[in-house]
Amino acid sequence: MIITRPREWERILHNLAEVKARSVFIMGCGQCATVASTGGEAEILEAKAKLEAEGIEVTGWAVGEVACHSGGTRLEARRNAGSIDDADAVLVLSCGAGVQTVADATAKPVFPGLESVFLGNVVRHGVFEERCQMCGDCVLDLTAGICPVTTCPKGLLNGPCGGMWEGMCEVLTDRECTHVRIQRRLAEQGRVSAHAIVPPKDFSAKLKPGSVNLREGRERGRRKAPETTEGEGGR
Amino acid sequence: MSRLRELLERGEFVVTGEVAPPLGTDMSAMMRSVEVLGPVTHALNVTDNQGATLHLSSLAASRAVLDAGFEPIFQQTCRDRNRLALQSDLLAAATLGLTNVLIVTGDDPRGGDHPQAKGVFDLDSSQLIEIATGMNEGRDMLGRDMAGSTDFYIGAAAFPEAEPFDIQSMRAVRKIEAGARFFQTQAVMDVERFAAAVEVWRPHGVKVIAGILLLKSPRVIDFINTRLAGLMVPDELADRIRGASDPFEESVRLATEQVRAVREIADGVHIMPLGADGAVVRILEGAGLA
Numbered sequence: 001m002i003i004t005r006p007r008e009w010e011r012i013l014h015n016l017a018e019v020k021a022r023s024v025f026i027m028g029c030g031q032c033a034t035v036a037s038t039g040g041e042a043e044i045l046e047a048k049a050k051l052e053a054e055g056i057e058v059t060g061w062a063v064g065e066v067a068c069h070s071g072g073t074r075l076e077a078r079r080n081a082g083s084i085d086d087a088d089a090v091l092v093l094s095c096g097a098g099v100q101t102v103a104d105a106t107a108k109p110v111f112p113g114l115e116s117v118f119l120g121n122v123v124r125h126g127v128f129e130e131r132c133q134m135c136g137d138c139v140l141d142l143t144a145g146i147c148p149v150t151t152c153p154k155g156l157l158n159g160p161c162g163g164m165w166e167g168m169c170e171v172l173t174d175r176e177c178t179h180v181r182i183q184r185r186l187a188e189q190g191r192v193s194a195h196a197i198v199p200p201k202d203f204s205a206k207l208k209p210g211s212v213n214l215r216e217g218r219e220r221g222r223r224k225a226p227e228t229t230e231g232e233g234g235r
Numbered sequence: 236m237s238r239l240r241e242l243l244e245r246g247e248f249v250v251t252g253e254v255a256p257p258l259g260t261d262m263s264a265m266m267r268s269v270e271v272l273g274p275v276t277h278a279l280n281v282t283d284n285q286g287a288t289l290h291l292s293s294l295a296a297s298r299a300v301l302d303a304g305f306e307p308i309f310q311q312t313c314r315d316r317n318r319l320a321l322q323s324d325l326l327a328a329a330t331l332g333l334t335n336v337l338i339v340t341g342d343d344p345r346g347g348d349h350p351q352a353k354g355v356f357d358l359d360s361s362q363l364i365e366i367a368t369g370m371n372e373g374r375d376m377l378g379r380d381m382a383g384s385t386d387f388y389i390g391a392a393a394f395p396e397a398e399p400f401d402i403q404s405m406r407a408v409r410k411i412e413a414g415a416r417f418f419q420t421q422a423v424m425d426v427e428r429f430a431a432a433v434e435v436w437r438p439h440g441v442k443v444i445a446g447i448l449l450l451k452s453p454r455v456i457d458f459i460n461t462r463l464a465g466l467m468v469p470d471e472l473a474d475r476i477r478g479a480s481d482p483f484e485e486s487v488r489l490a491t492e493q494v495r496a497v498r499e500i501a502d503g504v505h506i507m508p509l510g511a512d513g514a515v516v517r518i519l520e521g522a523g524l525a
Contacts, residue, residue: 154314154343154354158361160406161340162421163464166398170464171343183402197361197409200318200376 001032002095003120003128004039007113012091013054015111021088023057025080026113027102029067029094036128038114039067039093047093047113059086067098070105077105084108136205142198144185149201152178157198237334237388238306239278243417243442249503250524251308251419251444252515253280256296258289265296266303271512273305275525278335280419280505283310287347294324298331308390308419309333312341317357318366322375325367329385337390337419338363342464361406361413364389368414391415393443394465395432396425404435411439419505422448424469426496433500444503447493447518451486451511453477487514491521498522 016024026044033039041063048058060083064076077084084090089109092099095116103110120128133150139157140147149155153171159179163170167180186192242249252272254265272279279300283293297307309328311321328336340360344352358366366376373384391410397403407418418436423429423445433443448466450456456468456476472489479485494504504524508514519525 153345154340154356154359156340156356156359158359158406158409160397160403161359161465162392162394162397163342164394164397164403165465165467171345179406180399180402183405184399192405197365197413200358200362203357 001035001120001122001128002097003117003130004033004036004093004095004114005117006038006043007115009050012111012113016056016089016091019089019109021056021109023059023087023089024051025059025084025087025090025108026051026061027067027073027076027090027092027094027098028061028063029098030063031066031068033067033094033098033114034063035122036120037126039063039098043093047091051091059083067092067094068101070101073098073101074105077102134206135201135203136210137202139198139201143182144189144191146178146182146185148178148182157201236386239308239335240388240416242277243502248498248501248524249277249444250275250519251278251280251503251505252276253282253505253507254296254300255282255285256291256293258291260291262291262296262299266299268512269300269303269305272515273300273303275516275519276305276506277503278306278308280308280310280337283312283339283341284315284347285342287314287342287344287349287352289348294327294331294333297328297333301332306335307333308335308337310337310339311363312339313356313358313360313363314341314344314354317355318376321358321363322366322370325370325385325387326381329370329383329387334386334388335390336367336387337392338367338415339392346462346464360391361410364391364410364413364415371414388416389414390417390419392421393418393432393436394421395423395429396421397465400428400432404432407432407436408439411436411441415441417442417444417502419444420446421466422446422507423493423497424467424472426493426500429497430500442502444505445493445497445501447490447497447504447506449486449490449506449508449511449514449518450476451483451509451514453482455509483511483514487517487521490514490518494518494522494524498524 028039028044044061051058060080062076062080065072084106091111091113092102093113099112118130119132121131123129135149160177164177167176169175169177254268281293281297284290293310297309300307338360344354367387367389370385371387373381375381393407394403418441456473459466459468476482476485506515
């Protein structure tokens with residue numbers, strides 16, 4: 001799921017002031033932002049109270065099923081057309097994808113109420129950790145199912161780096177070094193000699209903006225690497 | 236032609252030192268260091284934005300060392316440049332007459348003076364060592380023939396006392412397989428562990444230059460133990476410096492003993508005097524190396 005955290009309140013007020021908004025409609029998200037406790041009903045009511053304390057009227061609010069779904073969000077906007085119309089601006093408590101979907105569904109100025117931070121694993125209720133960067137060039141086959149691109153702060157494919165000390169990470173000193181974990185798991189699985197040096201990553205696999213259209217069966221945002229006379233070692 | 240390579244391959248014990256390029260364009264302070272350290276060492280490392288802090292590039296400063304009549308070891312970290320820039324700078328180094336290159340991953344920018352910087356790490360040091368090896372054979376990283384090849388003597392960092400040793404050591408061995416021909420190690424604190432590491436690495440065909448760090452004051456020890464990644468000063472050594480009536484003199488004695496102790500084990504020493512350049516010649520004289 002997409003993990004969000006509250007955006008600095010002063011920035012939100014500054015955004016609203018820039019369009020001289022005296023009234024606001026608040027849109028949340030029933031999916032990720034609800035689970036992350038950043039854009040569900042409780043957080044919307046909290047934002048509503050804070051806005052009202054600033055003298056800004058809240059004309060209405062809604063939590064759509066999932067903010068990044070274009071059809072659903074357009075429907076939600078139509079359902080609330082009156083209150084959105086009465087508002088000078090819309091504040092969206094969802095990830096950036098949801099904010100943009102709402103911005104496409106109304107002519108009103110739309111502002112982000114949250115910061116989108118990472119694709120998160122739900123470790124347990126209310127505890128989220130980043131394990132995948134969605135890089136488009138998965139190395140988990142070589143790294144025993146532990147992603148160094150994401151969980152090594154330097155994103156090194158080969159490690160440990162020289163900062164590792166007693167198995168711990170140089171940057172996040174309270175965490176075990178990702179490469180120590182990888183090598184230990186590979187050893188436990190008898191895969192130590194499975195590869196020598198993990199070759200450089202193909203960053204063209206993550207060309208922005210990504211786009212997948214199952215209807216047309218084509219994929220944009222991915223380009224073939226230039227022809228080489230010699231491979232870079234398998235991947 | 237690398238004199239460092241020639242000496243190491245001939246089996247001579249080498250001495251390397253290091254100088255830091257300035258923040259700015261005035262290299263006179265660095266050149267004063269070069270004039271002190273150059274005559275008593277075989278080669279001088281020229282650091283590359285060390286500690287993720289901004290300095291003039293190692294490329295230009297290495298050339299200045301060469302022009303002063305000494306042999307530089309051009310350092311390149313993977314932190315600040317992508318694969319195009321790294322390859323391009325390696326080619327530039329070759330045309331500037333720089334043959335020794337120490338390839339390192341680099342400290343994370345969050346510990347440096349530009350903590351907001353994007354750490355590039357497009358390549359890591361193992362991959363870049365492989366690429367530099369290919370350049371010596373006239374190929375870029377895509378395997379394309381280049382107009383003219385390089386003749387680098389490729390070095391890498393190694394960490395003889397890091398635990399778990401087997402995992403850190405495996406990385407070191409892979410660096411050798413990728414083409415590293417000499418190691419400059421993290422500061423040696425425990426000679427026995429250092430010796431054990433050398434025994435593992437040397438059969439793979441690498442020369443090991445032992446890092447010797449001048450623990451010149453209790454403040455330096457505190458800095459290493461709290462701020463510096465990948466190194467801890469053991470209590471025994473820390474207490475010796477802290478309890479000395481003259482900590483600086485004691486640190487020179489300690490470094491001299493360490494150089495003597497690794498002399499029978501290593502292929503050379505790399506002395507890091509942390510600015511006390513004058514101590515280097517005393518350490519070397521004390522150890523019978525100057």
